[in-house]
Amino acid sequence: MTRVWQRLWASLDAVARLIGGLGTALLAMAVLVWIGVVALLGCVGVGVLLVPSALRLLRAGANRERVRLDVLAPGPVPRETRAALRAVLRDVTVRRELAWLPLHATVGFSVGFMGLALPVTMLQNTTYPFWYHLLPPEDNAPSFFFWTVKGPWAVGMAGVLCGALIVAFGPALMRVQEWPGRHLLAPPPGADLSLRIAELTATRAAALDAHAAELRRIERSLHDGTQNRLVTVNVLLGAVRRAVDRDPATAHAALDRAQDAAEQALSELRAVARSILPPVLADRGLAGALAGLAGSCGVPCELVVDVPGRCAASVEATAYFVVAEALSNVTKHSGATTAAVQVARRGDRLMLRIDDDGRGGADENGGSGLAGIRRRIEAYDGRFTLDSPAGGPTTMRVELPCGS
Known part of the structure; x- marks a missing residue:
């Protein structure tokens, strides 16, 4: 029974990854079209000026696929000198990205479309016996891919067949879609x-x-x-x-x-x-300590904590200081009227999100302590992102590894 559930879960994961790959395939298709346009314009000399932008788009699309496949990404494409551009064009990584692009735009798109069409067809056909009578007679001629199927229960069985195809071939289709990215976008040995x-x-x-x-x-x-x-x-x-x-x-x-x-x-x-090291962490745990911070914040602050059990003391202390510094910034600099703190544990990651409705424009170089927050988080091999457009709102996201 356990193996059946594992197989079903692997099939669902494969469908999700196929649909995610369909998104990056559409992006690759757009980049491929732009590179084609640049190549055509290059015949009249104008396209040479657009080559750097095409290469940057290529790197951005490839890096999006690298993130999806959890592959290390190289640095950005340099944009300064012609010599640097010539070096980029000779770079093995760029050549491998150029080889990956048409493969993912064609094979990745086709396989991803199948990964989307199969579950949609399965849901439609398996539920067909329960709602077919609501359709007008002239529209009541369902088909299974290229074949017209007669009878509502035959259509339902066709949907079951789609589910069986997903279970049988979903993981294989996922591997086919991801093969170009894993082999062409991965860094060379040693890198x-x-x-x-x-x-x-x-x-x-x-x-x-x-x-x-x-x-x-x-x-x-x-x-x-x-x-x-x-x-x-x-x-x-x-x-x-x-x-x-x-x-x-x-x-x-x-x-x-x-x-x-x-x-x-x-x-x-x-x-x-x-x-x-705040003693309140040892006495009341992370949720209690953060509740104290939210209660003493200078603006109304909503707190949501979903962290079963305890994390390492150093991780809890880092999360506490990040929230304390963020709420201090909200009170002193943002002009916000409300703030919200969300903390959740997802697998082996502790996820923090701090929002405020202030004026935005937060800058790590502005002396507000954001650079210190980034250093503290990166010291734990965590991730820190800040979205603070002028006019607001401001959203700070933090991920900290906290063990499994």
Whole structure:
């Protein structure tokens, strides 16, 4: 029984991937048409000016398929000099993309269309016996692909046959559709590892920078706040010791000030400790900690958390700080009237989404802490995307790996 369910699930997954491949095949078809237009215009010299745009469209379409197939993507096509353009045209990756393009635009489209037509035909024909009597007689002549089928239950059986074809050939059709992309768009041997090493080197450097920035923040908090308070306490206690015998009233006033300074220093120490790893995460979990942030936000904030169980402490702390910084930005910079935070666990990824209806135009280089958020997320091999057009709204999406 388990194997039957696995086969059915594999068939459904194959249909979904075939339909996704149909979308990228349509994109490849559009890029192929544009490259053909550029080639025709090249006969009169105008197309040479359009070659860079055609190559960038080719790379964008190929990268869309790489994302679908989870294949590492190369960098963007350079757009500066003619020498760089000549180097791009000699590049093996570009040549492999040019070989992939017509294959996916033809074979990928045909197979993807079959992946869409089979389940649609199955649903239509299997339910036909229940609604055929609603059709006018002249339209009541159903067909199964190229053959006209007589009788409603025969049509229903034809739909069952479509389902059997999906189960039998769906995964094979998916492999046929994905074969050009997996063989022609994959990086050459060794490039996969080298790109991964480069990515890990960059994220490691970002993690070290984020760690150093965090240490500097803690040092400034202790030096400018707590240390000054303790120095004040020490000075006041010295004044108390000198005045306790000759001027008890002054001594009592100095003791009161020393106590106030000590309480402020203790409060600042607690704040620094909470900023290192908020105890509320250990006490109330991620949902409770985020509820506290949403409740104290300067604008009305809706919170939805769907995270069964607990994630690693470092992941929860990162999610907490990301939401805290994002809501702080919403309050200080966005001019928003409402905000929303959604947190969900999808497999081995913790997904965060923060929305606000403010003025938009958020910039990572504008000193709003967004660059620090990106560094912290990338240090965990996560993903950070920001959509903040001028005029708003602003949407921040974060993915963090949290184990299975």
